[in-house]
Amino acid sequence: MFPSYYHSFGITKDNLVFIESPWRLNIFKLFKTFWNSESIDTAMVWKENVKTRFYLVSLQSGAIHPVVYQSDGFFAFHHINAYEEDGQVVVDVAGYDRVDVLFEMFKNPTGDIQGQNLGSATTRRYILPLNVEDAVSDQNLVTVQDSKAKAFLNGSVDGKPRIFCTPHHLTDGWVELPRINYRFNGEKFxxxxxxxxxxxxxxxxxxxxxxxxxxxxxxxxxxxxxxxxxxxxxxxxxxxxxxxxxxxxxxxxxxxxxxxxxxxxxxxxxxxxxxxxxxxxxxxxxxxxxxxxxxxxxxxxxx
Ligand SMILES: [Fe+2]
Known part of the structure; x- marks a missing residue:
């Protein structure tokens, strides 16, 4: 009853990339929202302590990749690009560690909430290793050159290996509405x-x-x-x-x-x-x- 909000997705030559964030639509509240003619953000909730999960969906078969990729909770409206390199999927997004306060800022643009919310918003790169059969838990599985992104085997979820990812920040602060030369969509860029x-x-x-x-x-x-x-x-x-x-x-x-x-x-x-x-x-x-x-x-x- 709490589906994740999606604004965009990534696409590589083999996979779609979906990011399930802790920013969820409360279906119960949604009825109240319609009933009271309120805006839809009143039915959105930020699920504390819920991790963000990455889903890779095969373009060929439609199957979800059988590894559970997680990171600390964050949200992104906009993917920048995604591509595959050296057996890993590189996912670049404009991310927010919190997004619920963003909407408070829209309602109160002169308030003092701005700094605390955007201090944690950066463009960032997550790297998801595709093959983890031989992984051991204290080994960083990211081998893409010059990246500070990390991915570690961390137990399992429902019998599937769980990979916990930390990002490489592409900018120090908030950058939005990212665009690329679209000829490089799904390609190293x-x-x-x-x-x-x-x-x-x-x-x-x-x-x-x-x-x-x-x-x-x-x-x-x-x-x-x-x-x-x-x-x-x-x-x-x-x-x-x-x-x-x-x-x-x-x-x-x-x-x-x-x-x-x-x-x-x-x-x-x-x-x-x-x-x-x-x-x-x-x-x-x-x-x-x-x-x-x-x-x-x-x-x-x-x-
Ligand atoms: Fe947008």
Missing amino acids: NYFYGVYASKGSGWTGIDTLTKVNVRNNSSICWSEEGMVPFEPIFVASPNSQDEDDGVILSTLLDKMEETQATLLILNAKDMQEVARVKFNTAGPFTPSFHGQWANESDKTHMF
Whole structure:
């Protein structure tokens, strides 16, 4: 009666990756929510002391991988990427150690709850070893080079080996709306792009676009006083070879001009501005989350 909330999933060449977090929908409360016309978050609960579990589902057979992968409880709206390397599944996400307080922050954006909630939000890498038959309990099963992620055999659950994972943090703090060069979806990759809040206030204080190098944890940023950027969308150059040969598209909200919307175009290599297009809107231009770009020949989403 407490299903996990899912916002996105990862996909490698062989597996889907689902992350079951302690953030659960209380079905009993859900009826009350509908009855009282309350918002759905009033039916969500953070299950204290419940671990987060990773499920690998075979794309070929639909079977769940017979190893129980767990970590300390965390939640992620957005997967960054996932891929397989050296017999392990690498899972990169924008994670929160707690998420229930995030919703308190949305309701009370000027409150002092912000710091405590986002202090534990980072983009992070979990690495899940696929074959654990020969594992011994004090051995870190992660062999992917240059990663601080760990995975240890830790008993069993219902007769299945239990692997406990700790992450490698890709950024020191909160970064959200992660996007990659989608040609590298399910593949080993170098870069993701996202937004963050330089003053540490998370969703309510987004002011910077960032390009993160996941190999060495370095980053390049773009920001402009008074502008609020949204999801950075990577568009590859025609016939590009390099992963970051292309542009980043982002919409900007102008804090001082509520009827002005800007499409910002950055060079993805160095995050320097290439061009911008300004639009005057009929009414106030409001914040957005996700974006979408489609070439003339692409099929687009129907929303
Ligand atoms: Fe989302």
